[in-house]
Structures are given as structure tokens and as C-alpha cells.
Amino acid sequence: MARYIANRLAQAVMLLVIVSAIGFAILHLAPGGPLSQYAASAQMTQEDLDRVSKQLGLDRPLPIQYLDWFGRMLKGDWGKSYRDGEAVLSVISSHLGATLELMATATIIAVLLGCWIGILGALRRYSLFDTLATVGAMIALSIPTFWFGLVTIYVFSVTLGWLPAGNRETVGDGSFLDLLHHLIAPAMVLALVETAMWGRFMRSSMLEVINHDYIRTARAKGMPEWRILTVHALRNAMLPMITVAGLQFPTLLGGALVAETVFTWPGMGRLFLDSIGYRDYPVVMGILMFSAMMVLIGSLLADILYAVVDPRIRVG
């Protein structure tokens, strides 16, 4: 097991290096730069821009900039944001809580609701419920998050006035109820696609399990249906979901990026978009590395967990 984990860790580190090199190159080779936002200003001349560019070290050859950045990153210095001069790790951590809050809520909704829909759909295959759940999932997967977010705001905020049109909290309030009130709409929007995915995966997994011989044997022995479902079927059907859970992070992050923009949620997704727009290289690279690490850790944990519960994997 230790050797298995060591191998997976080595692969993860290699992947991180590759991601950083490609990410750095793509970001810096894209036209424009951190100073282009000042181009329309009469205050700064080209001479001013050149001077600032030199002070930021942007005039150096790209490989030198990369090596410098990578070397400092290894020492824990992820650089400073070009926009506000804050340390990148501090910038990321200041946005991380909001994103985690949103993602965790959406995941809880999606897992509970999706698994319930999936299990029920599998048990009542081709029933009206199953058909509606399938059609619903297809629609949910097809709806652009941005559009759904705007519709949610229009219906629940503008028309009904039940929910705030955005933001994480009312400035000056910040009570638990206020936070919850603000969380409902974005979490609902973010959970939509996740619920559909969990539902579809769960249905397939459950269908596969309930057709196995040991389920038939259990039924033949006269075991109660609820016991077959919870003790035998559900446990085995949940196994593949470990991998699904591990790989959901990038999808969630992508959804959060849109939901955060629509609901003015101060999270990592919006920070990423803003930082790309401003070509804030250190922050973009920081988020890229952080996300890559999270994906790899998620995937690694899923693999380890899977290997723990299914010893055949370790051998393979």
C-alpha cells in the first residue's frame, strides 16, 4: 500500500510541474499584459509603463521569469498580486472560504438529492418517476449555469422578493441566518448540474449491483427488501461513487466560477476570472497550482480509498 501511495504521489508531483510549465507559458504568451489596463489612461505614458514593467521584472526573458517563480514557489513564496500587492497565498485564502462554503453546500444537496433520485430510479426502472428523473437530468445538464442563475434571480429576487439578488451577506449583518439566506440561491444553482450527475451515476451503479447474483440469492433467502437495499446493494453501489466524488472538484470549480459571477459571490472562481482579465500572473498561477493540487489530492484520496475498500486495485 505504501509503495502504491508513493507511486501515485510521484506521478502527482510530475503532473504539477507539467501543469505549472504549460500554465505559465500559455498565460505569459497570450498577448497583453498586466499593464494594458492603464493604456486608455492619459496619466501614464509609454515611458511610465516601461518603467513599471521593469520594476515588476516583466521585461526579463520568459524562462528566467518561470525559473524565478518556480524556485520561489518551492520555498513557499507564491509571489505577490500585481493588482493589490498582497501575497498570493493570502489572496487565495481570503477567497477560499466563500468558495468552499458554496461548494460544500452544493455538494451536500447534490449527493443527498442525486443519490435518492438515482436509487429510486434504479429500483423503479422505466417507471414514471424514472422517466421524469431521466428527462429532468438531461435538462439540468443542458441548462447553462449562467442562464439558470439569472432566471433564479429574476424569479426569486426580482419577482417574488424571497431571496437576495446576490452577495454572500448583508454588509453589517453577517448573522448565520443572513448567510444562509444568501447561500440558498447560488447553492441551488450550483447543485443543479451536480445533482443530475450524481443521480445518473447512482442509477447506473445501482442497476449494475441489483442485477448481481448475490442480490438474487438474498431475495431467494427471503431477506427483507429494505435490508437487501441498505446492507448489500447500497454499500456496493456506493463504491464507484468514491471515484466520482474525487473527480467532481474540477466540475464544481467550473460551476462555482459561473455561479460566483452571477451571484456576486466573493470566491475563488470570480478571483480567477478577474485575475485572468487583469493578467495578474502570480494570482492566476497560484489558483492554477492550487486547483491542480486539489484535483490531484482528490483523485489520490479517491484512489487510496478505493484501494482500501477493494484490495484488487492495489495488486493492479
Place this chain on the structure above:
Amino acid sequence: MADDTGKFGVGALHLGIPNRRQFFQLGAGAAAGWSLAGNAFAQTERPGNPPDKPGGQVIAALSQEPTVFHPLMPGIEVDQGVWWQVFSPLWFIDPDGKFVPDLAREVPTIENGGLSADGLTWKIKLRSDVKWHDGTAFTADDVKFSLDLINNPDFRARSRVGHSLVKDIKVVAADEIHWRMEAAYSPYMSILGSLTFIVPKHILEKVSDPNSSPFHNAPVGTGPFRWGERVPGDHILLNAHTGYHGKGPYVERVVFKYIPDLTVLYTQFRTGQVDYTGLQGILPNFVQEAKTLKGHKIVVSATSSVEHIAPNLEFGPFADRAVREALYLAINKQAIIDTLNYGLPTQTESFVPQQAWSFQQGLPQHKYDPTKANALLDAAGWVRGTSGVREKGGVKLEFANSTTSGNAVREQTQQLLIQDWRAIGATMRVNNMPAAVIWGDFWQQSKFNSVIVGVNFMLGSDPDVTPRFGSGAIPAKGGRGYNTYQYQSAEADRLLAQGAKQFDLAQRKTTYGDLQKLIRNDLAILPLFQGFIAEGVKEGLQGFRPNINTSINCWNIREWYWA
């Protein structure tokens, strides 16, 4: 006190920005422009009086996030929204164009002895009752420190234009400072008034790296509001500075709320979550609807930005003035204004905003005349080929036009231009790019054929456009500035040099009037209209005053209060 009004000229005419009455006396008003601004003011008249004590809060929504809080470092317009609240300049420029003393006791003029007749010696008298937010007294040392910091080679200063000419700064007393200018430079008055905020010496002299310190994210100023907190990506909170030396502030707290999507921003204004929509304001397509909302006021006001087509004058067909004139004649400008911009902007022929003292009346007015445009091209030898596209000497009248991708109105403008110009045998292709790309080297190094862009050409409120139209300001030719049009004119250079040395308003007005005539005649740019902004203010919020002389209309939140 006459000297406090910002007149720093000689005799009856003053160099500086005249007030509205003087403006009309000079005959420099633009009826259309004023009527636009007039509407704005009419909607924001102040009933009642401000409260004795600060009360309530204002949530001001901004579509970009303020991130730079050191007011001397590179920042964008939205950062200035915070600077105006936390810091103070020596003097500021009010909506009527007057210089109003702030940290200075009076605006220096030749009359009051603050300026020498040759414009080389500046003597500034300062207020002695100003305190920094931490209670320390503001003195002339802070002014000297700020100017020295800008010129510090290790400091990432935003710009040294004008400041680099300042020499031999002497602190004469705690409330008086003198300096010598290396060369006379009259736009410096405007640069100091609208773009230079004073920073605290007692805090910043102790930091080891002038580009990075705790001050950068928790600034201390002398402005009407003191720093509260910043939640990155969400909001900035400022609290009233009760010891403020000027009038106000009348609200306890200001919250700058960052809402990047303009539709979402408008929705939050509509649902009452924000009290004011700033920076890019309300999208034109929402303005009519917004005006019908109960409990909200919509203020449409002119900005200094001039929306125009920027031709690269070194690019094939555009080098021929006849082509530029024909293209200009063939633009259905009114359709662009009425159909795409809901009739909100005002058409213009100049790079100077129509509200400015330096605006030149009587420039040749654009007329949509495709017949004349065709005749002009025929006469200039641009012959239609078999495909209908004109050419001359092997050069086809084909070019690309670029703008920021995703800007719906500009993209629709491009579609109209394609149609208009096809009618006279010119082919335009669209080549749009994201903001971070187009305004980088592509724009700065003149790699474009033509671009649709809105530019504020003014230096504060000063019409010195040397960085935009001076021959030595072409970055693609190694120059210092933003002359991306690659405009070169010996006469323009002469006028620019002359205007920057003049300290008499009448003379300056003539000089910059001649420059506007020249640039209009040369069609260095093809102006479309003067920029505008539609901003929403919740009913009951008083004191909002659009100011064309600042980059952001929430410059004076200190005067805002709830009625």
C-alpha cells in the same frame, strides 16, 4: 476670497477653469453638452439640509474592483473612487471646472503671488487644521515627501508627467512649501488638482520597500472617510472621519460593493440592495426601464471620454486624408447614436469635452453624405475594381476594425460601419479581441488598422494632449506617450509646446482651439460622440454631483446624505 476660486491668471482673464458664468462669457459653452449635464443636475437638486452628525450608510456598487489604495501608484478609474474618500489633493476641480482649495489654503495664482509670472516658481500655502486619520498633523513635509516619492526611482509611481519638472522643494514653514519648475508647464495645475493625492510622510518614510507595506492595504489619509475593512472580491468599507477639515461627511459609512456583471449590478440596484450604481453605471438598454422604477433616480451625464474610430495613419489607405474624410462622411453617425446608444450621447467633432473651457466651438460639423464621399474618392483616384472595392496604386481600400470583444454596442456599431462603408467601395473586416489583449501591444505599438475606442484625452481637466498627438509620443517609433494613431504634424507640435508654456487663459484657449481645428481638419481621429454615463441613485440620497473633471462621479461622497 477671490483667490480661492482657482483663478490664477492675470487681469480679467484667468488661467484655470472658469466657472459657469465665465464659461458663457467666453462664449465657450456648448449648448448640447450643457443641456445634457443640466438634466443631470436638475434631477439631483438638494432639498433640505445635511444632518449635523453623520448618519446612515451608502452602498455604492462598482463594476470593477478597487485594488490599488496607494494613490500615487498605477491604478485605474475605480481605484480613484476610494482615493477621493480616503485622501485629499492640494486642490480639486469642481463640476463647474473651478479649482477649489483642499489641503492648500488657496490655489496659487500669479495674482496672489503663488505663481511667478514666468510660471517657474510655485509657492503653496497650506491649511494648518488638517489631521491624518491617525491624529497626526498634516504639514508641508507631507507634500514634499509625496512629490519626492513620485520621483523616487525605486518607487512604482503611476506617472511622473509634470512632477519630474519639480526641483528644489523647500519647506518654508509647517504650512508653506515652495518649489521651482525646471520648465514652465501650465497643465501641472490640473495634474496636482485632480490626479495627485498627498500621502503621509510619518507612516511611509518608515517602510523599507515603498512599493509594499501594510499602508498599501490599510491606507491612512486626510480625506472624509477612514479605512474600515476590505473583503477581497466583495466590498470595501469606509467609516466617516469626524475630524475631516472640509464639509461633511454626512454618512457614517460607505460600502463600495464590487459587482462585475452589469446586468446583475442593475438587478441589485433595482431590488434595492445597492444605493448607487457607479463606474460603468447602467447599460443603455436598461435606461428607459430604469427611469420608470419607483424610488430610484437615473442621472445621465456626459463624460470626458470621446468615442471615436482610431485610424492607424501609417496603414496603407489611411495615410490618404481623402480616404479618411470619405470614410467619415459615409458614417451614419446619428444612427449609431440613436439606434445603438438610445439617443443618450452627444455627437462631437473634438477631442475636448464640450463642457470644458478649452472646447472649440464652430468646428466643421459632420454630415452623413455617401454621395459626397464617393465623389471624393473618385477625385482622389480610388477606382472601384470588379469586386466593387476601390483601389489606388495597387492598394485596396480594405482594412480591419478592432474593438473589445464582448462590447455589444461597439460590435453592433461595427456592423453599421461595414454597411455604410461598403456603399462607398470600402471593405471593413472585424478583428475583435479581449480587453487585456487589444489594449496591450496591439494598441500601444500601433499594430491595428483601425480601432473603435473611447479615450479621455484630458490631463485632469487640461487639454494638453502632447501624449496623444505629439510627434514624439508615438510608441511604435520609440516615443513616449500614447500617439498610437501615429499622427505627425509640425504645426500640432508647435501648438502643443506653446500651450503647455502659456499661463493666460485667453491665449491657451486660442492655442488649443487652433489645435482642435487642425486635428479635426486632418481627421487624425474620426470622432463619433462624447461619452456618457447613466447612473442610478436611490431616492432620498442627496448630494450626488457628476463631475466631468474627475474620472469617477462618486468623487464627493463626503457631500452625500439621506434626506
